[in-house]
Amino acid sequence: MDDGLFNDPPSDAPAAAYRVLARKYRPSSFADLIGQEPMVRTLENAFDLGRIHQAYLLTGVRGVGKTTTARILARAFNYELPEKGIDKPTIHMDELGAHCQAIIDSRHVDVLEMDAASHTGIDDVREIIDNARYRPVMARTKVYIIDEVHMLSKAAFNGLLKTLEEPPEHVKFIFATTEIDKVPVTVRSRCQRFDLRRIDAGLLAEHLRRICEKEGVEIEAEALAMIARAAEGSVRDSLSLLDQAIAYGSAHSADGAIKADDLRLMLGVADKSRVIDLFEAVMGGDVAKAIALLEDQYNGGADPAQVLLEMAEFTHLATRLKLAPETAQSAALTPEEQRRGGEAAGKLSVPALTRAWQILMKGVDELRGSQRPLQAADMVLVRLAYAADMPTPGDALRQLGYGAPGGGSSSQAPASAPRGAPVAIAASSPAMRAPAARPAVATPAPAAPGVAVASFEALVALAEEKREIRLKIALESDVRLVRFEQGRIEFELAPGGSRELASMLMQKLQLWTNERWMVSIVASGGAPTLKEKREEKAREERSGLEADPVVASVLAHFPGAQIVAVRAKENVRTDAEDAPDVQYDDMSPPEED
Structure with missing residues (x-):
């Protein structure tokens, strides 16, 4: 029977497995590394001078080349090119040396890579220490590469210290980590550290x-x-x-x-031009258009949190173009981003941009935990649109009459304004100008003429007139007045009073009188409080009343009775009615035996 009837026909040799781009284009020499020029220059000088360290610590975020750099270093330690007579450590590796390909492929017997995430214990480190005593099998130097070294246990780190400080001359250590703060300082001090930067x-x-x-x-x-x-x-x-x-x-x-x-x-990102359209609509106060643009991008598959993040990035770009335009040029920016970013930088003030950044970043955090991301993003846009119209503190003071005559305008700075002072810049383009649907923001009215306060009693009455009841009570019960004059108050604080009373009183007086007052608390020397004065006067009235024979007789007739109030009776018509109206706690006659 022919086996071909039951067996599959022979196939061609299997195709080579696909190599992902991250492995296919992994750098094999320092010349291939991008964005790490300071480190490369330092290592080049060290190798040329023969000042090669025994341990290196590479740190940085994921994907910037820590493990790749470690393998290139291992290749440099063991570079040999016998046909050209090269047999010494060097970083100039234009050709593959005797050990290069094996090191690049992570299969060299003398270059040992260990993942500290799965080998965290002291036993793993003890094995390294024991093997470090033996010379390399093939290469010049035995290299230990420990990735994610911060995950080693405390005992493992301690066991490694002595060998790390005084390793055999044929051993080099290379550590890589993304969390440098978790590496003990005793290990860091024994290594030459390189911080690999994010790539521009x-x-x-x-x-x-x-x-x-x-x-x-x-x-x-x-x-x-x-x-x-x-x-x-x-x-x-x-x-x-x-x-x-x-x-x-x-x-x-x-x-x-x-x-x-x-x-x-x-x-899942939004179109950059549409993000800028959304930014301009919000900063122009057109909430309806902004919500419609966001919903349109959401229906197109954009994540609302990502849209807000893109808006925050454009806010950052506009801020840099406004303050440091020479640092904001990048090949990663499209011509439209550069043009429209420059327009936004020219039309928005620094306070407006920083306020937009804060609101957007806070909104991104809110969206990450929200069950309704689109609705939450809408509310962030509403908040930003209203905040865009808020005056800066300087503009608010000018509108209240504390700045230039006439209240000042947010679009122009006074001639005496210092260089670099925050000044809001009026929008001139239709996208930045407030349309008819712009949310109405109440403009503070000009300040009324200040109220005169001639005495401390007048101040208490003014607090009651302004419905500041808590302040009125505090002034009556906690202030032992030392000095009161126009623009200055000194007082001793009664026991139990709040020390914040002085600052609160200063703010209220400045608001009510349109003048600056100095309010201070002294240690002693204050007169009795208004409450203490009233209580003392009431005690004197009761004492004089108790000496009256009629009242004394009544009190004797009603044991336990007390005088709780003394009041003058109105509409006096007879001598009998001139007598004070006396109230008693107990008006019932004594029981007869």
């Missing part, structure tokens, strides 16, 4: 463009800028997103090119 978005976009050329992929410049911004400075993240974008965009484009619109759907 413009530099990252250019790096992605070169990779796309090598891969034969057509992609729009705006799409590259979107990927670079979404990666937040991580090369690995950017290459992973590019891998995903190639797979997504090729399926949705007739010519195979990756469009920015397709990438927005994939990333």
Whole structure:
């Protein structure tokens, strides 16, 4: 029987497995690293001078090249090129040396990589210490690369200290971590530390463009800028997103090119121009248009929190263009972002921009825990639209009459204003100008003429007139007056009084009189409070009344009775009615035996 009837025909050799871009384009030499020039320069000088440290500590966010740098260092320690007579450590590795390919592929016997996340104990470190005594098998130097070293236990760190400080001459240690604060200072002090920086978005976009050329992929410049911004400075993240974008965009484009619109759907981000439209509508006070724009973007697949974050980024861009335009130029910015960002920077004041940033960032935090993200985002836009019309503290003071004559305007600064003072800039474009539907904001009325306060008693009466009942009670019961004159009050605080009374009284007097008052508390020397004076006067009246023979007889006739109030009777007609109206607690006659 022919086996071919039952067996599958022989197939061709299996195709090579696909290598993701993050592995395919992983740097193999310091010349391939991007964005880490300070570290490369330091290492180049150290190798050229022969001042090679025994331990290196690499730190930075994910995807900036910590493990890659560790492998390049291991290659530099063991670089040999016998045909050219090169047999010493160097970072100038234009060709693959005797050990380079094995180190790049992580299969060299003398370059040992350990993941501290899964090898955290003292036993794992003890194995490293024991093996460190033996010389390398093939290479010049035995290299230990410990990734995520901050996850080692305290005992493991302590066990490593002695070997780390005085390692054998043939051993080098390279540590990598994303959380440098969790690495004990005793370990950090024994290492040469390098902080790998986030990659600039413009530099990252250019790096992605070169990779796309090598891969034969057509992609729009705006799409590259979107990927670079979404990666937040991580090369690995950017290459992973590019891998995903190639797979997504090729399926949705007739010519195979990756469009920015397709990438927005994939990333769930909003169109930048529409985000700027939304920003201009909100800062112009057009709430209805802003809510409609947000809902339109939400229906198109944009995340409301991401939209607010994009608005915050544009606010930051406008602020930088206003204050430091030379630092805000980046290849990752589109021409439209640069143009419209400059327009917003020219029309909005610094206080308005900083207030918008605070409201948007707080709104992003609210949306992350909200069950109704669209509704929550709408309320953030409403809050921002109303806050955009709020005057700055300086403008408010001028409107109240404390600044330039006439109240001042938020669109112009007085001639004497210091350089750099915050001045609101009036909107001139239709997008920034308040339309008819702009939310009404009450403008503070000019301050009325100040009320004169001639005495402390007049101050108490004014507090009662202003319905400041708590302040009135505090003035009567807690203030032992030392000095009262126009613009100045000194008093001793009665026991139990609040020390904040002076500052509160100062604010109220300035508001009521339109003048600045100095209110201070002294240690002693104050007269009795108004309450104490009233109580003393009432005691004197009761004492004089108790000496009256008639009243004394009544009190003797009614044991336990007390005088609780003394009142003058109105409409006196007879001598009998001239006598004080006396009230008693107990008016019942005594019981007979």
